[in-house]
Amino acid sequence: MQGRACALAFLATGLMAGPASAYTAYVSNEKDNTMTAVDTATMKVIKTVDVGQRPRGITISPDGKFVYLCASDDDTVQIIDTSSLDVVGDLPSGPDPELFVLSPDGKTLYIANEDDNLVTVVDVASKAVLSEIPVGVEPEGMGVSPDGKTMVNTSETTSMAHFIDTQSHEVTDNVLVDTRPRFAEFKPDGSQVWVSAEVGGTVSVIDNAKRQVVKKIQFAINGLRAETIQPVGIAITADGKKAYIALGPANHVAVVNAETYEVEKYILVGQRVWHLAFTPDQKTLITTNGNSNDITFIDTATDEPVQSLTVGQQPWGVAISPK
Amino acid sequence: MTSAVPGTLTAFLCFLFLAANFSGAVAQEAASKQPAATARPEKKITEIKIGYLRAYAPQLTLSLLDLPPRDEGVAGAKVAIGDNNTTGAFLGQKFSLDITEVKPDSDVVQAFDDLVAKGDRYVVADLSARQLLSIADIARDKGVLIFNIGATDDSLREEDCRINVFHIAPTRSMLADALAQYLMVKKWPNWVLLYGSHEQDHLYADALRRAAARFGGQIVAEKEFKDTGTARRTDTGATQIQQQISVFMQDLPEHDVVLVADESEVFGTYVPYRTWMPRPVAGTAGLVASSWHPASEQWGGIQMQSRFLRTTGRRMLSKDMSAWTAVRAVGEATTRTDGDDPEKISDYIRSDDFSVAAFKGQKLTFRKWNLQLRQPILLSDAKSVVSTSPQEGYLHQVSELDTLGVDQPETKCALK
Numbered sequence: 001m002q003g004r005a006c007a008l009a010f011l012a013t014g015l016m017a018g019p020a021s022a023y024t025a026y027v028s029n030e031k032d033n034t035m036t037a038v039d040t041a042t043m044k045v046i047k048t049v050d051v052g053q054r055p056r057g058i059t060i061s062p063d064g065k066f067v068y069l070c071a072s073d074d075d076t077v078q079i080i081d082t083s084s085l086d087v088v089g090d091l092p093s094g095p096d097p098e099l100f101v102l103s104p105d106g107k108t109l110y111i112a113n114e115d116d117n118l119v120t121v122v123d124v125a126s127k128a129v130l131s132e133i134p135v136g137v138e139p140e141g142m143g144v145s146p147d148g149k150t151m152v153n154t155s156e157t158t159s160m161a162h163f164i165d166t167q168s169h170e171v172t173d174n175v176l177v178d179t180r181p182r183f184a185e186f187k188p189d190g191s192q193v194w195v196s197a198e199v200g201g202t203v204s205v206i207d208n209a210k211r212q213v214v215k216k217i218q219f220a221i222n223g224l225r226a227e228t229i230q231p232v233g234i235a236i237t238a239d240g241k242k243a244y245i246a247l248g249p250a251n252h253v254a255v256v257n258a259e260t261y262e263v264e265k266y267i268l269v270g271q272r273v274w275h276l277a278f279t280p281d282q283k284t285l286i287t288t289n290g291n292s293n294d295i296t297f298i299d300t301a302t303d304e305p306v307q308s309l310t311v312g313q314q315p316w317g318v319a320i321s322p323k
Numbered sequence: 324m325t326s327a328v329p330g331t332l333t334a335f336l337c338f339l340f341l342a343a344n345f346s347g348a349v350a351q352e353a354a355s356k357q358p359a360a361t362a363r364p365e366k367k368i369t370e371i372k373i374g375y376l377r378a379y380a381p382q383l384t385l386s387l388l389d390l391p392p393r394d395e396g397v398a399g400a401k402v403a404i405g406d407n408n409t410t411g412a413f414l415g416q417k418f419s420l421d422i423t424e425v426k427p428d429s430d431v432v433q434a435f436d437d438l439v440a441k442g443d444r445y446v447v448a449d450l451s452a453r454q455l456l457s458i459a460d461i462a463r464d465k466g467v468l469i470f471n472i473g474a475t476d477d478s479l480r481e482e483d484c485r486i487n488v489f490h491i492a493p494t495r496s497m498l499a500d501a502l503a504q505y506l507m508v509k510k511w512p513n514w515v516l517l518y519g520s521h522e523q524d525h526l527y528a529d530a531l532r533r534a535a536a537r538f539g540g541q542i543v544a545e546k547e548f549k550d551t552g553t554a555r556r557t558d559t560g561a562t563q564i565q566q567q568i569s570v571f572m573q574d575l576p577e578h579d580v581v582l583v584a585d586e587s588e589v590f591g592t593y594v595p596y597r598t599w600m601p602r603p604v605a606g607t608a609g610l611v612a613s614s615w616h617p618a619s620e621q622w623g624g625i626q627m628q629s630r631f632l633r634t635t636g637r638r639m640l641s642k643d644m645s646a647w648t649a650v651r652a653v654g655e656a657t658t659r660t661d662g663d664d665p666e667k668i669s670d671y672i673r674s675d676d677f678s679v680a681a682f683k684g685q686k687l688t689f690r691k692w693n694l695q696l697r698q699p700i701l702l703s704d705a706k707s708v709v710s711t712s713p714q715e716g717y718l719h720q721v722s723e724l725d726t727l728g729v730d731q732p733e734t735k736c737a738l739k
Contacts, residue, residue, distance in 0.1 A: 096629075114626050115633075117409055136413065137406045138626050156623065157651075157680070158410040159658070174413040176658065179680045180623075199680040225723065227685040 023279050024082070024321045025286050026067050027295055028055035029312025035069060036311040037085060040279050040286070040320065043297055043307050049085045052078050057099040058317040061124075062106040067319060070097040070111070077111065077122070082321065092129050094120040099183075099317075101142040101151065103166070110151050110164075112139040119153050119162075121169055131169040135162045143184030143193055145208065152193050154181035161195050161204075163211060173211040177204040183275075185234040185243075187258070194243060196231035203231050203245055205261065215261050217245075224250055233275035237282055237300070244285055244298075246273040253287055255303050265303050269296040277318045288315040369663045371407075371418045373650060374443030375400055376434055376458075378427040378450050378473070385592035388705070391640075396449050396472060397422055398635040399643030400650045405634065407654030416657055420650070427451065431458055439465055444665040447649045449473035449642065452483070459485040466665055468672075470649035472642060476526065477729060480693040484736035489652070489672065490695045491645045495530035497728035498612040501700035501712035502582075502605055503534035504726070508714045511579035511603075516545040517572070517594065518584035527584035527607065542582070544575050550589045568597040575599065583608045609704065612712070615644035616703040621711075622684040648681045648696070655679050684711075690725070693736040697724035 022041035029036060033053050037046040052071025059068050060082070067080040070093065077091040077100065093100075094113035097120075101110050108130070111120045119139055121131040136158025143152040144166070151164040154177070161184060163173040178200025185194050186208070193206045205215040219229045230248035236258060237243070243256040249272050255265040270289025278285050278300070285298040293313055297306045375397060384390050392398070400420055407418040421441050423434045431450060435458040438446055445468050448455055452474045462469050469488045471479065477494045506512070514535065518528035528545075535542050548571065568590070572581070581598055583606035585591030591608035603609060617638035620628060627647075631639040639647075656668040656677065671677055673694075678686035683699045690697060702710045713719075717726040725731070 096626075115629055137409045138623070155410075156626075157406055158413070159655075160410070160413060162413075171413075179655075179678055179686055199678070199686045201686075227722075230685075 021279070021281055023323070025277070025279075025295070026058060026060065026080075026082075026319050026321075027288060027311045027315045028058040028069055028317045029314060030054055030056055030290070030316040031313035034312040035067070035080065035085075036315070038286075038295070038309065038311070040284060040297070043309055045309065045311065047085055048312055049080075051080070051087060052076060056316045057097065058319045059100065059102050060319040060321060061102070062104070062322060064321045064323055068100070068102065068109065070100060072096050072098055077109065089127075091122050091124065091127050092120070093122070094118060094129075094132070099140055099142050101144045103144055104146060104148045108166070110142055110144065110153070110166075112142050112153060114138050114140060114156075117155070119151075119164065133164060133169055133171065135164075135171065136160050136174075141181055141183040141195065143186050145186050145190045145193075146188055147190055150190075150208065152184040152186070152195070154184050154195055156180045156182065156198075159197070159200075161193065161206060175204075175206050175211055175213060177206075177213065178202045178216070182232045183234050185236055187236055187240050188238050189240055191240075194234050194236065196234055196245065198230045198232055198248065201226060201229050201231065203234065203256075217256060217261050217263070219245075219247060219250075219254055219263060219266075221247075221250055221252055221266050224252075233273075233287075235276045235278055235285060237278070242300075244276055246276050246287060248272055248274065249291075251289075253285075253298065267298055267303055267305055269298070269305055270294045270308055274315075275317045277320050279320055280322050286318050286320065288318050290314045290316060367415060369416045369657075371411075371416060371445075371653065371657055371663050372441065372443045373400070373404070373418060373420050373653060374435075374438035374441070374446040375420055375422045375646075376431060376438060376446055376448050376450060377422065377424050378429070378431070378454060379424045380427050382588075384588050385590075389588070389592070391642075392637055394635070395640055396642040396646040398631070398637070399639065399646035400447055402631055402634050402643075403647040403650030403654065406647075407650060407657075410654065410658055414658060414661065416663075418650070418654060418657075425454075428453070432461065435461065439467055444468065444663075445470065445653045445668075447472055447646055449646070452476040452479050455479060455488070456483055459488050463487040468653075468665060468669055470652065472645035472649050477530070480695045481729060481735040484693045484738055486694075486738040487669070488694060489649075489689060490693075491649045491652070492642075493614050493698060493700060494695065494728050495527050496533060497695075497698075497700060499527070499530035499534035500537065500727045501612045501702060502610070503531070503538040503540050504712045504714040504717055505610075505702050505710050506580055506605065507538050507540060508716070512539060513541050513543050513577070513579045514582045515572075515575045515578045515580075516542050516582045516584065517590075518545070518547055519587050519589050519591070520547055520549045521587040521589075523586040524584050524589075527586055531582050531584060531606065543578050546571070546575070548585070548590045550587065564593045565597050568593050569599050572599040578602060580605055581609075582606045605702075610702055610709060611704070612700050612702055613641045614698060614700065615639065615641040616701050616708050618703070618707050619682070619701055621708070622682050624682040627682045644681065648679060648687070651681070652677075652679045652696075685724075688722075690731070692731045692734050693729075693738070695728065697722055697727075699724065700727060 025038040027036045036048045053073035057070035077093040079089040096115045109122045119133040136155025138156035141154035161175045178197030180199040182198045203217040229250045233246035245254040252266040271291035276287040294308045583591045595604040
């Protein structure tokens, strides 16, 4: 109890010393077809707006002007103007888009089409489909290398990470991972791709040069059944030293030392934690907790949860403005 | 009408054949696109042939909605072959399916031998317990693995278990336990049991009695509904049935739930809403325990449902899911062992490394002591999934899934 009070006091001092910059976090609420905009400094809801049906994957343009949102049941990607929070257009997505990734230059969107075993490549400016790339069964996770040259898609039933050359739009390598891979995240230096396997319960670390699994990270939380540990979202710090992994129905986020691959801590957040994102200053990590209808703010200096905030029904994904 | 069925089936098979060819072509294209810089040594195509042996005869049901589709089960296997081939395209593996039908209760040895002669080393079996036992030892001697998707008999996993027979279908005891856990969680512990007069109805009733004893339910009274050989459907039958069921239940003591064990489709469907006392019905009618439901969309299930509907033109039933899981289990083991050696695949499926994902929210593995697939059981009415067992709070030292069905300490199985 005393330890906790100390931690809080420390936290409070931290906040006073340098108030966190204000960013806006955008949260897709899968169940009630809305998106919530949140002020990351005050940790309060700015506004909740109606969007398309079953909003899931969400990302933001590098200049922060537009949010892109997968409206899965409307078979489209919506473009939302961040100044007005209005839907101002849409992009072709192929059927049932769930997750996507924007190229680092913001020009190309790579979308996973779960129903069609395809990755759809869309030119954002012209809204044209550039290519449809056949991949494994139920494509889902999407990651792009920092140099933009390589894209990784994971297919859930095939249990592979497909490496795609973004110039030729061709699959160059297929790496087997554990069952139902959900998410792919490159290390900021591009040396590795981390892939979570929801049903397998592991995170595979793939060497991007060798295209081989070099490490499988396992998780165990006291008092929780192994089956409830289902890794989904992954966020890796800009210095490449620490990774945060959302463990789904285990209601915890694992903090992993990205150099030794040791799990250093499990942070209790809300129920069925799905995805997570850093504020641009990396001081705060925000998680979406689907079954408790809230998001949790984690202080990355202490790796303690700071506050939870109720958003819409079944928050799924989160994107944070670059400034 | 009789000629229309084979016609439709032929058209359907043609469609699937084309679909399989098409996806194969796409996949080959994808594979051939590999740039020279990263080219690996040419991978030879490995063929994995899976047999499907099925006892089939048109079946009458009390409700038209329950008439099994002509390709029940088979369609699930075909969708799984497609899924395996999409994955296989990246690894140089090609899966195919040989389907053979026999009559229920007929001799299946010849049909089985024919499949083996075609080169099938994995056989999905939708057969009665008796038929399955008649080929189990022959299969073992020939190095063939059998995947049971049709027989729910506990005996096949207990005294009659075999080292080469994997059971995808849940047992009656697993189904009954799943139901009993839910009724106990609901605090509806007092039950009356109505069971049919055929062998399989008695077995289901036995499973319900066992579940009651196991989870603390009370069967306050039981009654057998005799099959007197009446027609299942008559033009004005509904009026009589309404009264018959009510009168049949009139002398039963106070209870919370009516349990029905009628696998033979003689009276079960007629019980809900026609009871003497206003009580919910569960078992083979009302709230039904099953391995899958056409409305299950949790845990990514919607993807499976829409893929199945798009490929087959109908909704996915439990037997389709069992067949899909059986073929996927072979696919998963082939992918992971990178080959087609049945011995290696058999070892892998038995190992701690094996698991298969089947849209149930967790990995499915085999119980090592009797080769039964562990799986959550869905409890559903006609339209929706009501709950999934095991229920919260039923704990187990190995896997909570082992709170369903016969557990290791009580098993009579000695694999041979």
